[in-house]
Amino acid sequence: MCIVYSSNPHTHSASVSLQSPFVCLDGLSEEDVRWVMARSVCAKSAFELWGHGRTCAELQTSLSSYPSENMGPFMHKGSTYKINVYTFNKTLLFADRIKKIDALEFLPFEGSVSLKSPEHIFCLLEDYGTDPNNIPEHPDYMYFGRWIADGQRELIRSHSVKNRHFIGNTSMDAGLSFIMANHAKVHENHLVFDPFVGTGSLLVACSHFGAYVCGTDIDYNTIHGKGRSSRKNHMWRGPDENIRANLRQYGTERMYVDVMVSDASKSVWRKAALFDAIITDPPYGIRESTRRTGSHKDITKPLDSHVPVSQAYHLSDIFTDLLNFSAEHLVIGGRLVYWLPVYRPEYCDEVVPLHPCLRLISNCEQTLSSHTSRRLITMEKIKDPEELDSLAHLSDPRFSPYQGHNAFRQKYFSGLNKKSKRKGTEVTVRG
Amino acid sequence: MKLLTHNMLTSHVKGVTKGYPLLIKATEVKVNEVEFNPQFVCRMIPKLEWSALVKAADDLGHRQDLPAELEPDYEKNEDLLKKVHRALLEVEVVEGSLQCPESGREFPISKGIPNMLLNEDEV
Numbered sequence: 295m296c297i298v299y300s301s302n303p304h305t306h307s308a309s310v311s312l313q314s315p316f317v318c319l320d321g322l323s324e325e326d327v328r329w330v331m332a333r334s335v336c337a338k339s340a341f342e343l344w345g346h347g348r349t350c351a352e353l354q355t356s357l358s359s360y361p362s363e364n365m366g367p368f369m370h371k372g373s374t375y376k377i378n379v380y381t382f383n384k385t386l387l388f389a390d391r392i393k394k395i396d397a398l399e400f401l402p403f404e405g406s407v408s409l410k411s412p413e414h415i416f417c418l419l420e421d422y423g424t425d426p427n428n429i430p431e432h433p434d435y436m437y438f439g440r441w442i443a444d445g446q447r448e449l450i451r452s453h454s455v456k457n458r459h460f461i462g463n464t465s466m467d468a469g470l471s472f473i474m475a476n477h478a479k480v481h482e483n484h485l486v487f488d489p490f491v492g493t494g495s496l497l498v499a500c501s502h503f504g505a506y507v508c509g510t511d512i513d514y515n516t517i518h519g520k521g522r523s524s525r526k527n528h529m530w531r532g533p534d535e536n537i538r539a540n541l542r543q544y545g546t547e548r549m550y551v552d553v554m555v556s557d558a559s560k561s562v563w564r565k566a567a568l569f570d571a572i573i574t575d576p577p578y579g580i581r582e583s584t585r586r587t588g589s590h591k592d593i594t595k596p597l598d599s600h601v602p603v604s605q606a607y608h609l610s611d612i613f614t615d616l617l618n619f620s621a622e623h624l625v626i627g628g629r630l631v632y633w634l635p636v637y638r639p640e641y642c643d644e645v646v647p648l649h650p651c652l653r654l655i656s657n658c659e660q661t662l663s664s665h666t667s668r669r670l671i672t673m674e675k676i677k678d679p680e681e682l683d684s685l686a687h688l689s690d691p692r693f694s695p696y697q698g699h700n701a702f703r704q705k706y707f708s709g710l711n712k713k714s715k716r717k718g719t720e721v722t723v724r725g
Numbered sequence: 726m727k728l729l730t731h732n733m734l735t736s737h738v739k740g741v742t743k744g745y746p747l748l749i750k751a752t753e754v755k756v757n758e759v760e761f762n763p764q765f766v767c768r769m770i771p772k773l774e775w776s777a778l779v780k781a782a783d784d785l786g787h788r789q790d791l792p793a794e795l796e797p798d799y800e801k802n803e804d805l806l807k808k809v810h811r812a813l814l815e816v817e818v819v820e821g822s823l824q825c826p827e828s829g830r831e832f833p834i835s836k837g838i839p840n841m842l843l844n845e846d847e848v
Contacts, residue, residue, distance in 0.1 A: 485769070552838075554840070555838065562737055563734065564774075
């Protein structure tokens with residue numbers, strides 16, 4: 295996505311078309327834009343908009359009406375510059391690029407061109423639509439502006455799970471991890487906690503933004519980096535496969551505080567506002583089981599000395615516990631960011647769990663299949679809990695409509711069972 | 726396990742009311758160098774139970790003159806902040822256990838990782 299913005303102080307709006315990769319924003323300062331681009335993994339580049347239009351003529355008219363005193367500082371004699379041409383949904387021949395740059399000769403450039411290290415970079419951006427099978431000869435729309443900054447999309451490649459030392463079946467991909475860290479407003483010197491830490495993907499992203507990180511997980515083997523590898527062609531995990539090693543891989547080992555084997559439903563923390571953010575991807579009960587410690591009547595297997603018996607952790611209880619934990623242990627203004635699995639045919643906004651001490655900030659859906667999706671929920675702590683707040687979900691139906699949704703796993707698998715029955719095969723449900 | 730974490734942990738054994746702080750019984754302790762960040766140390770100090778930190782560092786033989794009481798102007802005292810930094814982030818318990826002060830129940834620490842899981846009959 296390319297952001298074009300104007301520093302017009304009179305309006306404060308955004309025009310966004312869902313199809314177009316271009317977004318125009320008004321009423322921002324260059325400093326605001328740089329600050330956003332230093333964190334965003336969604337935005338590709340940002341430009342200060344000088345002119346735009348559907349045709350060269352319109353673009354030229356638009357550019358002529360851009361105040362020359364705003365152009366001056368970047369075009370004066372003695373400065374160096376370069377002009378790039380970006381075409382979305384079309385490849386241009388080199389010669390055509392040059393022609394387009396030459397057509398901008400009318401602009402009052404007084405400085406000299408430097409291709410290697412220009413002080414200022416300008417861009418002509420051409421939008422050729424979104425249909426790769428139907429590329430027009432001329433652009434649908436054109437923008438011209440001064441390049442301000444690029445976003446952090448490179449992090450998606452540099453921190454790709456494909457190259458990470460230690461991964462699991464449900465490791466969060468790099469892009470989403472950084473988005474979650476942004477939703478949680480993670481900053482330098484924060485202390486961040488993940489109660490379902492798994493292989494630490496979310497902690498890796500948070501450490502990149504300068505936060506100190508800790509996490510817990512009920513699975514002893516994952517925390518210790520033992521057991522079967524999730525990589526194709528690898529049988530068992532090696533000695534350098536654990537969360538600490540992941541941070542070391544990206545140069546953020548100094549942000550590692552601790553990880554522990556612990557049951558998220560049984561808090562081990564003293565009652566105090568300890569964490570600046572809680573970021574997590576709780577188990578949905580599909581690819582990993584949901585568990586907690588507790589008595590289970592049908593024990594058939596002998597117990598591992600360090601793995602207590604676990605019982606099914608009902609999906610709705612996970613979220614009640616998570617919200618209560620966050621209300622207790624977040625600082626005021628601190629954020630909880632987590633994924634909520636939903637069964638789409640029955641979803642309504644009221645299904646999202648609420649808590650008297652947490653304000654709902656956002657709810658973003660990611661479709662997983664025709665009948666399932668997960669929602670990225672962001673909440674912010676607004677007050678400390680009082681005596682009865684943790685029981686709010688029992689008295690007020692608003693606070694626990696996720697109960698019915700508890701059958702998420704049943705519904706997910708019943709969909710699969712119906713399909714497989716038609717094919718005449720069996721599906722076993724792992725609990 | 727670092728002492729920053731230890732300072733925030735409490736015993737959750739059923740029925741225990743005085744489960745903090747956990748007693749550290751260490752058989753292997755390591756000291757790593759971690760980049761000193763005074764801003765982080767200053768942000769953490771108000772969240773700490775100071776006497777629990779001093780006692781824990783002392784029990785491990787790494788107290789290094791941490792004062793029994795925290796002075797009010799600690800933010801300006803770089804020497805003190807460096808000592809707090811060392812205690813919170815550089816001293817690590819690699820092997821040992823954490824013991825509930827009331828019930829005596831021990832939580833093992835192995836390869837620096839505490840195992841806080843309770844058995845089904847303790848829950």
